[in-house]
Amino acid sequence: MDGVTTTGVRASARITARADGRGGTALPVLDGEGPLALRRTRSTGSEARVMVVGAMSGPLGGDRFTLTARVEEGARLHVGSAAATLALPGQAKGEARYDVRLDVAAGGELHWLPEQLISVAGSDLHVTTRADLGAGARLVLREEQVLGRAGEQPGRLTSRLTVCVAGRTVLDQELACGPGAPGGWDGPAVLAGHRAVGQLVVVRPEFTDHAVEARMVGECAALIPLAGPAVLVSAVAPDALRLRRLLDEALTRLG
Numbered sequence: 566m567d568g569v570t571t572t573g574v575r576a577s578a579r580i581t582a583r584a585d586g587r588g589g590t591a592l593p594v595l596d597g598e599g600p601l602a603l604r605r606t607r608s609t610g611s612e613a614r615v616m617v618v619g620a621m622s623g624p625l626g627g628d629r630f631t632l633t634a635r636v637e638e639g640a641r642l643h644v645g646s647a648a649a650t651l652a653l654p655g656q657a658k659g660e661a662r663y664d665v666r667l668d669v670a671a672g673g674e675l676h677w678l679p680e681q682l683i684s685v686a687g688s689d690l691h692v693t694t695r696a697d698l699g700a701g702a703r704l705v706l707r708e709e710q711v712l713g714r715a716g717e718q719p720g721r722l723t724s725r726l727t728v729c730v731a732g733r734t735v736l737d738q739e740l741a742c743g744p745g746a747p748g749g750w751d752g753p754a755v756l757a758g759h760r761a762v763g764q765l766v767v768v769r770p771e772f773t774d775h776a777v778e779a780r781m782v783g784e785c786a787a788l789i790p791l792a793g794p795a796v797l798v799s800a801v802a803p804d805a806l807r808l809r810r811l812l813d814e815a816l817t818r819l820g
Contacts, residue, residue, distance in 0.1 A: 573624075573625060573626065573627025573628040573629065573655060573659075573661065574599065574600065574623065574624075574625070574627075574628045574629070574630075575628075575629050576598065576599045576600050576601050576628070576629070576630050576631070577597075577601065577630070577631040577632070577633075578596060578597030578598070578601035578602075578603055578617070578631075578632045578633070579594050579595075579596045579597070579632075579633050579634075580592065580594060580595055580596075580603065580615055580632075580633070580634040580635070580642070580644065581593050581594035581595075581634075581635045581637070582613055582634075582635070582636045582637060582640040582641070582642035582673070582675075583637045583640050584637065584638065584639035584640045588611055589608065589611050589613070590608070590611060590612060590613035590640045590641050590642060591613070591640075592605060592613055592615070594635075595615065597617070597632075600619055600623050600624070600628075600630065601617060601630060601632055602617070602618045602619075603615055603616070603617060603618070604616045604618050609643070610641075611641050612641040612642065612643050612674075612676075613640070613641065613642050613643070614642075614643045614644075614645070615642065615643070615644045615645075616644075616645055616646065616647050617632070617644065617645070617646040617647065617679065618646075618647045619646070619647065619648060619650065623651075623652075623653060623655075623661070624650075624652055624653070624661035624662075624663055624690060625653050625654065625655025625656075625661060625688075626653075626654055626655035626656070626658060626659060626660070626661055626688070626689060627655055627658065627659050627660075627661060628655065628661040628662070628663075629661070629662050629664075630661075630662070630663045630664070631663075631664045631665075631666070632663075632664070632665050632666070633665075633666040633667075633668075634665075634666070634667050634668070634675065634677070635667075635668040635669075635670075636667075636668070636669045636670060636673035636674065636675045636702075637670050637673060638670045638671055638672040638673055638699075639672050639673065640670075640673050640674070641673070641674040641675075642673075642674070642675050642676070643675075643676040643678070644675070644676070644677050644678065644679070645678050645679060645680070646679040646680045647680075648680055649680045649681045649682070649683050649711075649805075650663075650679070650680070650681070650682045650683065651683050651685055652682065652683065652684050652685055652688040652689075652690035652720055652722065653685050653687075653688050654685070654686075654687035654688050654689075654720070659689075660689040660690060660691050660721070661688070661689065661690045661691070662690070662691050662692075662693075663690065663691075663692045663693075664692075664693050664694075665692075665693070665694040665695070666695055667694070667695065667696040667697070667704075667706070668696075668697050669696070669697070669698045669699065669702040669703070669704060670699045670702060671699035671700050671701045671702055672699075672701055672702065673699070673702050673703070674702070674703040674704070675696075675702075675703070675704050675705075675706075676704075676705045677696075677704070677705070677706045677707065678705065678706075678707050679707070679708075680709075681709040681710065681711050681761075681805045681808075681809075682708075682709065682710050682711070682722075682724075683710075683711045683713075683714060684710065684711065684712050684713060684719045684720045684721075684722040684742070684743060685713070685714060685717070685719075685720055686713060686714075686717045686718050686719065686720055687720055688720030688721065688722075689720060689721040690720065690721070690722055690723070691723045691724075691725075692722070692723070692724045692725070693724075693725045693726075693727075694706075694708065694724075694725070694726050694727070695726075695727045695728075695729075696727070696728045696729070696766070697729045698728070698729065698730045698731070698768055699731060700730070700731040700770075701770050702730070702768065703768060703769055703770070704728075704766065704767065704768040705765070705766075705767050705816070706728070706764075706765070706766040706767075707763065707764070707765050707812060708724070708726060708763060708764045708765075709761065709762075709763040709805065709808055709809065709812070710722060710724060710740075710742075710761070710762050710763065711760060711761050711804075711805045711808075712742055712743065712756075712760045712761070712762075713760060718743075718744075719742060719743040719744075719760070720743050720744070721741075721742075721743040721744050721745050721746060722741070722742050722743050722746075723739065723740070723741045723742075723746070724739065724740050724741075725737075725738070725739040725740075726738055726739075726764060726766070728766055728768070728791075728795065730768060730793050730794060730795060731793075733792065733793060735768075735791045735792045735793050735795045736766060736791055736795065736797060738764075740755075740762065742756070742762075756801055757801065759785070759801040759802055759803055760803060760804065761801065761802045761803065761804055761805050761807070761808040762800070762801050762802075762808070763799075763800050763801075763802075763808045763809075763811075763812050764797065764798065764799055764800075765797070765798040765800075765812045765815055765816060766795065766796070766797055766798075767795070767796045767798075767816070767819055768794055768795045768796075769794055770794050771794070772790070772793075772794040772795065772796060773793060773794045776790055777790045777796050777819065778790070782798065782800070782811060782814055782815045782818065783811055783814070785800055785801050785802055785811065786798060786799065786800035786801075786811040786812070786814075786815060787799055787800075788815055788818070788819075796819065798812060798815040798816075800812055800815070
């Protein structure tokens with residue numbers, strides 16, 4: 566943990582995955598403290614697996630969290646989290662920030678599959694996720710946001726997701742929800758009264774030659790081809806369980 570100040574906690578974590586030369590993936594850098602503790606779990610084949618374990622509550626108001634992951638050529642990395650992340654109000658004033666930076670080299674593969682982010686009443690969180698991929702890299706990235714716990718209103722949540730492939734931006738979107746967000750966020754053109762929203766981004770080189778057709782996945786999810794070798798699935802649902810089912814179904818359809 567980088568430190569605790571009167572304006573909140575500063576914390577960062579770093580992961581580097583590297584091919585070990587024996588058909589597996591090594592983790593020469595696995596460094597996280599405080600609220601961003603990292604644990605290596607049992608590997609599957611050539612894939613290394615890491616779990617983000619929340620050792621503290623948060624992010625709270627004023628906190629600044631940064632998590633970076635780099636996957637080098639020929640390495641395969643799977644990152645999940647042990648539990649949902651709760652964005653909570655804190656004693657410090659101002660918004661909390663959670664910045665995720667993902668870098669996948671050509672020939673690398675990353676599955677970024679954390680649990681849901683829950684925006685608790687009174688919280689104010691700005692999340693940014695940026696993934697930079699080399700040509701031929703592979704990515705499965707899932708984001709899920711739940712607006713409020715059962716029976717409560719959400720906090721303020723701003724989420725920005727950017728994906729670049731071989732230096733080209735294929736996705737750059739931002740969603741703001743909750744008190745103080747621009748009008749219409751809960752209207753029929755955005756969430757339509759739903760309280761769970763998620764995105765799934767899949768990047769595979771074969772999508773370049775075999776494009777995926779746009780289609781609906783159930784009533785509340787859409788599969789949308791992006792420029793180059795990328796596909797976006799965007800979904801809304803009444804709750805986290807049904808949102809996960811929609812995103813899992815879409816991933817299964819992609820094969």
